[in-house]
Amino acid sequence: MISRVESAAATRRSLLDAAAALLGEGGPEAVTLREVGSRAGVSRGAPYRHFDDKDHLLTAVATEAWDALADEAVALSADPARPAHDKLRAMLSGLLAIGRERPHLYRLMHRPPAAEEMLRAAARSQVPFLAVLGDLVGPDRAHHYGALLLTSVHGILGMEASGQLTREKWRTDADEILETLLGALPAD
Amino acid sequence: MISRVESAAATRRSLLDAAAALLGEGGPEAVTLREVGSRAGVSRGAPYRHFDDKDHLLTAVATEAWDALADEAVALSADPARPAHDKLRAMLSGLLAIGRERPHLYRLMHRPPAAEEMLRAAARSQVPFLAVLGDLVGPDRAHHYGALLLTSVHGILGMEASGQLTREKWRTDADEILETLLGALPAD
């Protein structure tokens, strides 16, 4: 038997899934509360029982995505078998994958002004990221190089998405740029 | 006496200015065709005499911003007195200034999917940029390092804007990251 709170939680989950699906299919303008409700099997007003407004719903979607990414990073960093440089590449690839395969979600995750709740989820992945980087360049340099790598990946994805980073225009691509940066990491 | 085409051109200019002003004041959601028309002294339907739709108006605003940036870059690169590394810093600072002082405009200039017209304007600044960079690292490496620098600046601005690049979190900031990259430029 399903209790009332269980049913409400299921609706909330359906709303989040529907919003994420619509975002992936048709971009931000395809995410209307009416369609979200419809896909979740409820009416247009139902989302207001679970989220303050549309913005909070989207923030929740972005927060879940950051949480999933943080979980991946934690799992990666805990693996004792993989070499550190391999873990680092895997983490950066995880970000690149979201940016390329789910660009609308990626943009949502970086939309200003960022909600405090979402920033906390995004910050969770920093710990494992810095741990792996600390193994490579030493704990002192980890912060600085971590920021450099993350901003670079973010910039690469942004300019790729807006069509300003093309191979024909720059005679290079994201992978080459990243290799240059990774190759320049001080070996400690 | 003002001719009809002059008046029409003036209206078009007012519409662009109004849209840019509204964007700067209240962000994208403040830019409504009704308010744009109102500020330009015309009605809500008038913009359709000058732009296909709202999207084309915004594209025109972004295109003008790219053009202005390209003009600055061209002027900079033509200055024989300034040293090359100084010109490079000035060009990157121009981008940083827009990103920080007019974040909504900056985001508009990088909004996907980018219009072909806007991409052409954005590409105009590539020539002077590569020229300056060629003086520093040689023409062969200019493309590669140019892409690296531009994506880095773009990434820095994006993560700054979304609150994910803070000094407390990464013990560093945009200037330090850029100095690291500029310091790593091969002196040819």
Next chain:
DNA sequence: CGTTAAAGTTGACGTTGTCATCTGAAAGGT
């Protein structure tokens, strides 16, 4: 001077986010 083309206005329509109000049923106390 009549014709034409284009700038601008206005009414209307569909869509959207949001709120107020109403309904129904599960939860919990007596």
Next chain:
DNA sequence: ACCTTTCAGATGACAACGTCAACTTTAACG
């Protein structure tokens, strides 16, 4: 067992928005 509370959900309504069609006005031109 009954009554009360609470909350998920449905629905009607409203304002704002982008957009289109129809209309008006006026400069330009043969």
